[in-house]
Amino acid sequence: MTWWGGAHWQRAVDVALGAALATIFLVSGAVVSVPLAVAQLLPLAWRRHAPQVVLALVGGATAAHTLAGMSRSVGFLPVTLALYSAAAHRSPWIRWGTCGTATAVVVAASGLRHGPVEGGLLAVVVCVVAWLAGVERGEHVRERTAYAAENTRLRWEQTAARQTAAAAQARERLSRRLHDTLAHTVTVMLVQAEALRSTASLAPADRDRLDRVLAAGREALADVRAALADQAEADPAATLADRLRALREAGLRLPPALPDGLDDLPAPARALAHRLIGETATNALRHDGVGSRLDIAVDRDDDALTVALTSSAGRATGGPAPRGAGFGLRSLAVDVEAHGGTLRHGRSDGSRWRVVATLPLRPPG
Incomplete structure (x- = not known):
């Protein structure tokens, strides 16, 4: 001055x-x-x-x-x-x-x-x-x-309006990219799979496997369209149940039911816990192969929830395929830290992959 x-x-x-x-x-x-x-x-x-x-x-x-x-x-x-x-x-x-x-x-x-x-x-x-x-x-x-x-x-107000308009433009650009790339690619895959199912002579087991592929592709296409239309997200528990059912049918061995302690969680912690289980289960099948197993353990008290997931390979020979933290786990780690929790992952006992997340159940202070 x-x-x-x-x-x-x-x-x-x-x-x-x-x-x-x-x-x-x-x-x-x-x-x-x-x-x-x-x-x-x-x-x-x-x-x-x-x-x-x-x-x-x-x-x-x-x-x-x-x-x-x-x-x-x-x-x-x-x-x-x-x-x-x-x-x-x-x-x-x-x-x-x-x-x-x-x-x-x-x-x-x-x-x-x-x-x-x-x-x-x-x-x-x-x-x-x-x-x-x-x-x-x-x-x-x-x-x-x-x-x-x-x-x-x-x-x-003008600044907020400009920021909102910029965010809307960025979302529109992302929607166009998803529509022009991912939705198009999934549609082509579905068409080719449908053609294969109609024209090829497949054994019953192969036909069932192809039907699962088609169901997963249609579900992925529906998710893309819902995201482009900015529709409300489905219930995390229902989404996880459908995902685990598809993974079981694809060859992942899972417990018959989720552990107790996940149903009456606060909404943010519940959504994160379900996302973590779904992402880790998908990674287990993709990296450890058909026949791999995922164990799920939940430890909960009044202050925090700990979810531990351990996958083991289903291959008869050779260890699990090399892997690290992909986009899904990195995204989850950011969301867990924003919630005030921690997410750790890495090898356990040499041949197992272990993911452990701790989420607070009470607000800080």
């Missing part, structure tokens, strides 16, 4: 005004009592921070100095400045109560000293003019503040 801007500018004006008033008091010969003159001038330095207190002090000192014989023309300058500052305050108690009391005290003292017309009436005119100027300034400042606040709100 520069010297002539904001609070620095106000301090410079206050210093210059105080020096000018002190000089006028000294050269005019209006000072009858030095302590009362100081009491009139010194509190003005705090008139912006405590206008009601400053007005009470300056008003009382002005009344006392007037009764002591102070000149009216110069002696009223401090109290008019204090009135001007207090009248601009937003509180009606200060605008009317404090300003009215100070005006009454000064008018009474001036009337007693100089008479009802030359003293009291003149003090009324001077104080009322200063009060009206302060009220007008206060209204102007409040209107300007409200205008600035409204402009700030409008700028925030």
Whole structure:
């Protein structure tokens, strides 16, 4: 902030005004009592921070100095400045109560000293003019503040609208890419698989395997279309049940039912737990092959849920295929950490792949 801007500018004006008033008091010969003159001038330095207190002090000192014989023309300058500052305050108690009391005290003292017309009436005119100027300034400042606040709100709304529009454009671009690539590719795969099923002589086991492929492809195409249409996500438990059923039919050995403790979870933790089981089960079949097994263990208390999944290869010879954390696990790790939990994965006992997630069940703090 520069010297002539904001609070620095106000301090410079206050210093210059105080020096000018002190000089006028000294050269005019209006000072009858030095302590009362100081009491009139010194509190003005705090008139912006405590206008009601400053007005009470300056008003009382002005009344006392007037009764002591102070000149009216110069002696009223401090109290008019204090009135001007207090009248601009937003509180009606200060605008009317404090300003009215100070005006009454000064008018009474001036009337007693100089008479009802030359003293009291003149003090009324001077104080009322200063009060009206302060009220007008206060209204102007409040209107300007409200205008600035409204402009700030409008700028925030415009920024939010631009961000929303940018997000919508990005989503539209992603939707076009999905439609032009993934949906097209899955559709071609389904058409070719349907043609193979209709024209080829397949053994019953091979026909069943092809039917599972077709069912999985149709389900994937439906998921893509639902995502493009921004439809609401299906229930995580139902989605997981369908996924595990398809994986069992494809050759993955799974427990007959999920462990207890997953049904009455809070919605965010429940969705993450079901996603984790589905993703790990898919990885187990893809990397460890037909006949592989996935063990699921759940440990839950009042504060946290721990889900441990361990897969073992179904191959008769050779270990499980090499693998690391793919996009699914990386995405899940980000979501789990955002929820306040942890996700660990890696080799266990050399030939097994183990994924362990811990999710808090209570909000932090």
